Amino acid sequence: MAKSLRIEAVSGKMQERGWTQAHLAKLVGVSSQTITNWLRGRDFPRPSALLKLAVTLGLEFEKLVDNGETATPVIAFRKKAGTKTTDHHISKARGMGYLLKPLVPLLPGKRPLRTLITSPDCEYGQLRKAVEQTRAVLGIGQHAVLSYNHLIGEFLRNSAVLVPVLWGKKDRHENALHIRLPEEDVTFVYLNLDVRLEDFKFWIAHELAHVYTPELAGTDAGEDFADAFAGALLFPHECAEAAYREAVGKPQSALIKALVKHAHHHQVSLNTVHQQVKRYAKNGGLPLLAVEDRTIHQVRNRAIGPTVSEALFDPMPPDADKYISLAGSVFQSEFFLALERLIKEREVGAGYVQQVLDIPLKDSVSVHRALAL
Amino acid sequence: MTLVLLDTNAYLRLAKRIRPMLGVEFGAKKYVLVVLKDVEDEVHRSATLKFKFPWFDEQLLAEERLATRLRLTAEEKEAIRVATGVLRASVLDDPSRFMAGGGSPPSPVDCHVLAHGYVKGCLITTDDLSMHRLADDFGIRVWHGHELLKALLHAKAVDTKLVKEIFDALDANGDLPASWRAARHVKFPKIFGKNS
Numbered sequence: 001m002a003k004s005l006r007i008e009a010v011s012g013k014m015q016e017r018g019w020t021q022a023h024l025a026k027l028v029g030v031s032s033q034t035i036t037n038w039l040r041g042r043d044f045p046r047p048s049a050l051l052k053l054a055v056t057l058g059l060e061f062e063k064l065v066d067n068g069e070t071a072t073p074v075i076a077f078r079k080k081a082g083t084k085t086t087d088h089h090i091s092k093a094r095g096m097g098y099l100l101k102p103l104v105p106l107l108p109g110k111r112p113l114r115t116l117i118t119s120p121d122c123e124y125g126q127l128r129k130a131v132e133q134t135r136a137v138l139g140i141g142q143h144a145v146l147s148y149n150h151l152i153g154e155f156l157r158n159s160a161v162l163v164p165v166l167w168g169k170k171d172r173h174e175n176a177l178h179i180r181l182p183e184e185d186v187t188f189v190y191l192n193l194d195v196r197l198e199d200f201k202f203w204i205a206h207e208l209a210h211v212y213t214p215e216l217a218g219t220d221a222g223e224d225f226a227d228a229f230a231g232a233l234l235f236p237h238e239c240a241e242a243a244y245r246e247a248v249g250k251p252q253s254a255l256i257k258a259l260v261k262h263a264h265h266h267q268v269s270l271n272t273v274h275q276q277v278k279r280y281a282k283n284g285g286l287p288l289l290a291v292e293d294r295t296i297h298q299v300r301n302r303a304i305g306p307t308v309s310e311a312l313f314d315p316m317p318p319d320a321d322k323y324i325s326l327a328g329s330v331f332q333s334e335f336f337l338a339l340e341r342l343i344k345e346r347e348v349g350a351g352y353v354q355q356v357l358d359i360p361l362k363d364s365v366s367v368h369r370a371l372a373l
Numbered sequence: 374m375t376l377v378l379l380d381t382n383a384y385l386r387l388a389k390r391i392r393p394m395l396g397v398e399f400g401a402k403k404y405v406l407v408v409l410k411d412v413e414d415e416v417h418r419s420a421t422l423k424f425k426f427p428w429f430d431e432q433l434l435a436e437e438r439l440a441t442r443l444r445l446t447a448e449e450k451e452a453i454r455v456a457t458g459v460l461r462a463s464v465l466d467d468p469s470r471f472m473a474g475g476g477s478p479p480s481p482v483d484c485h486v487l488a489h490g491y492v493k494g495c496l497i498t499t500d501d502l503s504m505h506r507l508a509d510d511f512g513i514r515v516w517h518g519h520e521l522l523k524a525l526l527h528a529k530a531v532d533t534k535l536v537k538e539i540f541d542a543l544d545a546n547g548d549l550p551a552s553w554r555a556a557r558h559v560k561f562p563k564i565f566g567k568n569s
Contacts, residue, residue, distance in 0.1 A: 003466075048510070051460070051491065098466070360419060
C-alpha cells in the first residue's frame with residue numbers, strides 16, 4: 001500500500017491554528033496547488049517538504065503519514081517484572097523490525113505448513129484441547145517432558161527465527177521480543193540468555209504461543225493467551241492432576257517438596273507447576289493446595305540458579321565465534337546465516353549489526369568481524 | 374555566526390589536537406564549533422571509546438564541551454523530536470539504500486544529530502557516509518571532517534603542520550576515513566602533493 005498523508009490530522013492542525021491552505025503553503029515553501037494535491041492524495045511530499053510539513057505542523061511522522069498497515073511490524077514484549085512499556089520501547093522495536101526486512105530474502109526457504117491456533121481461548125477445557133493437539137503434532141503424550149528441542153524445532157517449522165541475545169540481567173525492559181513482519185510472513189523472536197534458566201522454557205513456550213496466534217500478537221489478549229498456553233503446554237492437565245494428588249492434604253513442606261520434584265523433572269519453575277496445579281483444582285472444583293503464591297515465590301527466590309548464558313558459556317562473556325556457533329547449534333537459528341550473507345554479499349557495516357541485535361557498538365564490531373571473515 | 378555541529382567521531386578525530394576548539398569563532402562566515410550532550414553520553418556508555426580516548430574526560434575538554442553546549446528552547450526541542458522521527462522513518466522505509474560498501478542505516482542518534490542541524494540551521498560535520506546520504510535527501514547541510522579541517526586551515530585557525538599531524542595520527546591509528554584519504558591530495562595538495 002502506498003504512503004499517504006493523514007488528511008484529518010493535517011486539517012485538524014490547520015484548523016487548530018487558524019491556517020488556510022495558502023498560509024500553510026507559504027510556511028512550507030510550496031504552492032497552494034501542491035498542498036491541495038497532497039490533501040487530495042494525488043501526490044505525496046518529497047522528503048524535504050515532508051520534513052518541513054511535519055515540523056511546521058508539529059505532527060509526528062506516525063500521525064502525519066499512513067504507512068499502510070501491512071508493512072508495519074507487529075511487536076510483542078515479554079516484559080521484565082515491574083517494567084512499563086512506553087512509546088519509545090515500541091518505536092525502537094518497530095525500527096528493528098523494519099531493519100530486519102532486508103535480511104528476510106536471505107533466510108533459507110520458507111516452510112508452508114504452519115501450526116495455527118485459530119480460536120485461541122484461555123478457558124481451561126479449550127486450552128487443554130489446544131495443548132493436546134500441539135503435543136500430538138510434536139509426537140509426545142501428555143505426561144512426557146517437553147524438551148527444549150521440541151520447542152526450538154517448532155519455531156523453525158513455523159518460519160519463526162530465534163535470535164538468542166545477551167542483553168544482560170538488568171537495565172532492560174524486556175527479556176524476550178517478538179517481531180512479526182506481516183508482509184514477509186516471518187517472525188523474529190529475540191530471547192535474552194541472561195535470564196534464570198528455570199524461567200527460560202516458559203518464555204520460549206510463551207513466544208511459541210505468539211507464533212501460533214499471529215493475529216493476536218501485540219495485544220493484551222495475545223499476552224494472556226500466551227501465558228496460559230505456555231503453562232499448560234509445559235505442564236498439562238495430566239501432569240497437574242498427578243502433582244495435585246501427590247501434594248494434596250500434605251503439610252506445607254512436604255507439599256512444596258512434591259511440587260519441586262515435578263518442577264525439576266519437567267525443567268520448569270516451581271511457580272509454573274504451582275499455577276498449573278491451582279488451575280487444575282479450580283477447574284475441577286477441588287480444594288486448593290494449602291500454600292500461598294507468596295510462599296512459593298519465597299522458596300523459589302531462596303535458591304537462585306544459573307542463568308541460561310552461564311549454563312551455556314564458560315567463560316562468560318563468550319567470544320563472538322562461540323556465540324554465533326551456539327545460536328546455530330543449540331537454537332537452530334538461521335539468523336546469523338542470513339546476516340553473514342548480507343555482510344559478505346553487500347558489505348553491510350557493523351552499525352547494522354548493532355541496530356538489529358540492539359547491542360553495544362563494541363559487541364557489534366566483534367560479531368561483524370566474525371561473520372565477515 | 375554559523376554553528377557547526379560535530380558528531381561523536383568527528384569530535385574524537387579532532388579534539389585532542391585542536392585546542393581550544395569549541396566555541397571559538399573562525400573564518401569569514403564566523404563558524405563556531407559545538408557538540409551535543411549525545412557525544413558525552415555515547416563516549417561514557419562505551420567502554421571501547423573510553424579506553425581509546427582517555428583524554429576525553431580531561432578537565433579542560435570537559436569544561437569546554439559543557440560551556441559550549443547547544444542551548445535549545447522548548448519549541449526547538451519539540452521540533453527536533455518531530456524532525457528526528459521523520460528522518461528515522463525515512464531510514465526505516467528503505468534501509469537497504471544505506472547498506473553497501475561497509476555502510477549501515479543511520480541510527481536514531483544519527484537522526485537526532487541531523488535533526489539538530491535542520492532545526493538550528495547549523496552545519497553538521499560527520500564522516501558517516503550514510504548520514505551524508507540522508508542529509509542530502511532532506512537538504513540538510515553536512516561537511517566531512519576534512520572539509521572542516523580545510524575551513525579551519527583557510528581561516529588560519531590551524532596550520533599545515535597540524536593538518537599533516539592529524540592526518541598522520543589518524544592513519545597510524547587505522548582511523549583515517551576513506552573520504553579523508555581520497556581528499557588528501559585533492560583538498561590539501563600543498564601539504565600532501567597532487568598525487569599519491
